[in-house]
Amino acid sequence: MIMMNKRTWMHLLVGTALAVVLALLVNKTSDVNHAEYGEIGSLLRQLKQIDAEWNVDVLRSKTGLNASYDPVASPLPVIESLDELLRSKTNLFWRGHGDSGERIVPLLDNYRQLMGSKVELIDRFKSQHSILRNSTRYLPSAAAEVLAAWQAGERDGLVSAVDRVLVDTLVYTDTPEAGLVARVDESLAQLRKLAKSLPAETAERVAGFSAHAETVVRQQQLGDKLLKQLAVLPTARALDELADMHALEHEKLLVSQQTWRWVLVAYSAALLVALGWFAWRLVASYRMLARVNQELTRSHAELKESQVHLVQSEKMSALGQMVAGIAHEINTPLAYVKGTFEVLREQVAPVAQLAANSVQFAQMLHLPNEQRDRAQLQTLAHQFDKSTREVSGSRVMDEMGQLLADGIHGIEQISEIVMNLKNFSRLDRAKVSEFAVHEGLESTLLLARNLLKNTVEIRRELAFDLPKIQCSPSQINQVFLNIITNAVHAMPAERAEPGVITLRTAREGDDMVRIEIQDNGSGIPANVLPKIFDPFYTTKPIGKGTGMGLSISFKIIQEHGGKILVDTEPGVGTVFSILLPLRPREPGKPDNAGEPALLAA
Ligand SMILES: Nc1ncnc2c1ncn2[C@@H]1O[C@H](COP(=O)(O)OP(=O)(O)OP(=O)(O)O)[C@@H](O)[C@H]1O
Ligand SMILES: [Mg+2]
Structure with a gap:
């Protein structure tokens, strides 16, 4: 049933009254x-x-x-x-x-x-x-x-x-x-x-x-x-009286009808003016509505734009948190490479000596016999022999090979981190490409290595035949990073039980994949659970969390036409399940109609 408010009733009543008056007037002048x-x-x-x-x-x-x-x-x-x-x-x-x-x-x-x-x-x-x-x-x-x-x-x-x-x-x-x-x-x-x-x-x-x-x-x-x-x-007189009265009343009727006609004209004119006024108001409110609509559209566009900025800035904030760890990440192989090169520099002197001795010795050997100085030749041979023994005895060459291999490995590690950083901060928000979920998880883990330290054990239960999916890799990586970061934060370092994060992947039906990130952290209390996807909702101290991680993750998954599900039990742990279609769905048509599923075990 349509509920009508008091105002609508009033309007209806006034409208009916006006119509009834009009009908009465028309009737009077009929x-x-x-x-x-x-x-x-x-x-x-x-x-x-x-x-x-x-x-x-x-x-x-x-x-x-x-x-x-x-x-x-x-x-x-x-x-x-x-x-x-x-x-x-x-x-x-x-x-x-x-x-x-x-x-x-x-x-x-x-x-x-x-x-x-x-x-x-x-x-x-x-x-x-x-x-x-x-x-x-x-x-x-x-x-x-x-x-x-x-x-x-x-x-x-x-x-x-x-x-x-x-x-x-x-x-x-x-x-x-x-x-x-x-x-x-x-x-x-x-x-x-x-x-x-x-x-x-x-x-x-x-x-x-x-x-x-x-x-x-x-x-x-x-x-x-x-x-x-x-x-x-006197029947004739009675008939005359009757005829006269008819004529008189008829005359009166015509006069009163004329009067009512004037009233009707005045009333209709007043009604027309009122209608005109209403029409004018209607047009005015229609214009206002159009203006408001326009403004709403504009602010919606602005909001969307700022949301994109927000996503980016959240990414940057997450990145900011990572920077310290990444610096450390780069520092370790860098120090390693530096040490290697220092050792290499030390190892280079005997080799250089050997090279110089062997050049001199070779030059002497190339001289004609009569020009050779035997004593000098002997000295050079002795020096060359000594250098050779020194180099081969100290296994300098073996060490140099090892050192070079180590150095190259260190540099590779650094370039891998730099590559990940580059991938992560890329502004390709809408760029869709083939994405191997496992690789994404691994590169996220690499980025979060400092966060994970050695206190959290990572277990992998990955499907061996997981197909690649079409998505925006950097966005999906960001979701992984947000959830893994939350998982680590839910496991305080001081507690006795070792922290475990389990990464699980599987196919979901014909056209989806499921990625589960399970932790054995604190779990989410029932009163917090309904709010975790709200923007800026955080239980973390100021400076530690912005409260945007999950809301942005939800938005990203939604835009990919996927679902994000939570299953949690306070004191036992939490599982975030991400369902993603193999091919991206039409934007704005998420499978889950926009609501995250909250499952409290
Ligand atoms: N795995 C988890 N275990 C326990 N609580 C969690 C977990 N994941 C999220 N939460 C709760 O959800 C809240 C919101 O998470 P969200 O990632 O949106 O923000 P945040 O982590 O607080 O801040 P940000 O991620 O922006 O730095 C967290 O403050 C935390 O209370
Ligand atoms: Mg977070």
Whole structure:
């Protein structure tokens, strides 16, 4: 899981808050759906038109201009569906605009309530109307029944009375004017009066007929009343109010949207400025990063260079330690050679005498006989004989040969030391060549001869078929010298046990060699062990160790793609094992990933 610190959380929080505000502002300014608004307007207009037509129909019915009342009930289904549509569209349009919705919905409810009343009135009107229609239709049959029961001769007065009632009632139902009701009432009164003088059965029929005619008139009046109520229901006003409120709120919406737009513009501008500032800071920190990176690269290069110098100076310091010993090393064969030459000088006098005598003797022998002085010849012969005996008797020649051989040996020793010195201090840090490990060990031992003196015994357990390796010989020699020097330092001279350094070599797998340098010194304590490869870490007194030996050795082996391992036991001794590839690996890709292996037995 990625761990985020407080600062990152804060940034995230602020970023989210800014984005949320932006989203809110965008939402506030999101476009008003004008088509939807237009549809609402058109619905309102349609409703108003239908309502107006309806009112006209009601009026026409009321005034009797309409032959029937059907047109009054006909627009009802259309109005209901339009009303439903209006309500759903209104809800959709004003959703999210709380205040406007709250102001519009009551008006809508008011309209609906009025519409409800209207519908109820119309329902009542319809049922009343159907009763009226049935009664009206039955009225002529009722009249016929009265007349059918009537005796001939009595017929004329009654017929005309019944006809008058029938006609007046039908005229009234056809054109329901208030004045006609009085006529119907009058005709009915006449009929009833006439009925009193009629036989009972006929009178009963007349009464039925009259009641029927009255029912027609009553229903007609009730219908009128309902129509009046319908006419005064203020549905049109409610629609107007609704339309006005829609328009008002729409206007407000547009104004507030415009205001929010300005806020959005200001906010976006502020955000842009902030973003610009962040971008500028980003660029600045990127530049700084690049600069720091450059500086780091430079100091890394410098560090590498100084490390090379350090290696060299460590080499020189190790060399410095060796100088005294080397001087001694050279001094011994030098004194030897000098002594030899002094002895040779002493030996040269009799030989030179012999040579001089033999020259004189030879010259005398070359003279003609008459010129020879016998006494002188004898003296010369005597001297020559004496010199010859002296030279051969003292085995001068044998000694001279021996002395010369010794002198040459001494000089060879000196030149070998000088050669080793030259090899050792060579600056060929990266020069790779074929290297015989055993020869390297031997030349290191030679250099360390003074250090080893005769107190440390060197044991060799060397593999006879060890292949040569490709490496920088002087560097590897330096590693050997560092480890051997440490081993000697770990064996104080005053202790009873003799010091032993064992050099062991072997092949390691197909492509490596192993070189072990084992001592029976003090061993490395557990608390020291993890630090021995650290630069400048030393347990030695000031002036005796720089603490760089092992760190440099580690670096050298690492650069050769090898490993350096330590196995130690305090009080028993230490083994340093060096593993080196036969061919150098790619630089910077050490096999051991850079860590020395520390093994404490
Ligand atoms: N063979 C060993 N036996 C015991 N201790 C050792 C041995 N080799 C190294 N050490 C310990 O490791 C330390 C670090 O060794 P290193 O060679 O790096 O520095 P140094 O020998 O102290 O100084 P320099 O080698 O630079 O003169 C030594 O001071 C010593 O304490
Ligand atoms: Mg050392």
